[in-house]
Amino acid sequence: MLATALWISLTLIVLALAMNVYRLAKGPDIPDRLLALDTMYVNAIALIVIAGLWFNTKTYFEAAMLIALLGFISTMAICRYLLRGDIIE
Amino acid sequence: MTLALIIEALVSLLLICGGMFAFTGSLGxxxxxxxxxxxxxxxxxxxxxxGCVLIASMIYFTATQREPHMQELLITLFLFLTAPVTGHMLAKTGLHMHLRFTTSTRGSLPELLDEDVGQSRVAKPARPKRPGSSKNRRRQLLKTRGR
Known part of the structure; x- marks a missing residue:
């Protein structure tokens, strides 16, 4: 049962990542691409957590934590650059 | 035996729910x-x-390692705190860059709906008279002469 559920959620998240990549490539404006990147890191965390469940290890937790922290900070930095023209004033 | 089955079913349900929600968000x-x-x-x-996927992982490792495994809760809380902030900043960026939007996106502010605005306007407060105008100056001149 768990293996089937893992397959289903893995497939759905990979499809979500593919849609994000499409929006990242096509997105008409910069904020669209930024939104696609923001969603991509969240989906990447889900993918890593599912990999941890798949291989039955706790090793991948730190990678997920790092991606969460750095993704938020980079999104904030790009937003601030677009809003103010400067990151640290 | 049944407890293991229940935990497995719960983890599977949470995983499929998480995958569906992530898929729906990206589809939107x-x-x-x-x-x-x-x-x-x-x-x-x-x-x-x-959030669903991380909680599924938390339950699975708590059940298999036979000790509480709460680290995933950290990521969940962090993401739940930062997602609204990110959304707000992205919306501000979109407004700042004057992105094009469809007519149905545009709405009125909730505090200024048409049916909420009163029928008659509130009277404006009278403008204070400027001391520099000619009428005022003459009046002031008369006053000082009278004294």
Missing amino acids: MLQFKDFFMRLHGPTKGTTLGI
């Missing part, structure tokens, strides 16, 4: 017409999806 980002509509999918759907 793909399908909607303008940026402000596209902002809805990732900020709500994907955040809930990742």
Whole structure:
């Protein structure tokens, strides 16, 4: 049962990542691409957590934590650059 | 035996729910017409999806390692705190860059709906008379002479 559920959620998240990549490539404006990147890191965390469940290890937790922290900070930095023209004033 | 089965069913349900929510959020980002509509999918759907997946992982490792494994709760809380902030900043960026949007996106502010505005306007307060105008100056001159 768990293996089937893992397959289903893995497939759905990979499809979500593919849609994000499409929006990242096509997105008409910069904020669209930024939104696609923001969603991509969240989906990447889900993918890593599912990999941890798949291989039955706790090793991948730190990678997920790092991606969460750095993704938020980079999104904030790009937003601030677009809003103010400067990151640290 | 049955407890293991129940835990496995719970983890499977949470995993499938998480995958569905993440898929729905990204589908919304793909399908909607303008940026402000596209902002809805990732900020709500994907955040809930990742929360479901992380809680499934937490339950699974707590059950298999036979000790509480609460580190995933950290990521969940962090993402639930940062997703609204990110959404707000992205919306501000979109407004700042004057992105094009469909007519149905535009709405009125909730505190200024037409049916809420009163029938008669509130009278404006009278403008204070300027001391520099000619009438005032003559009046002041007369006053000082009278004294």
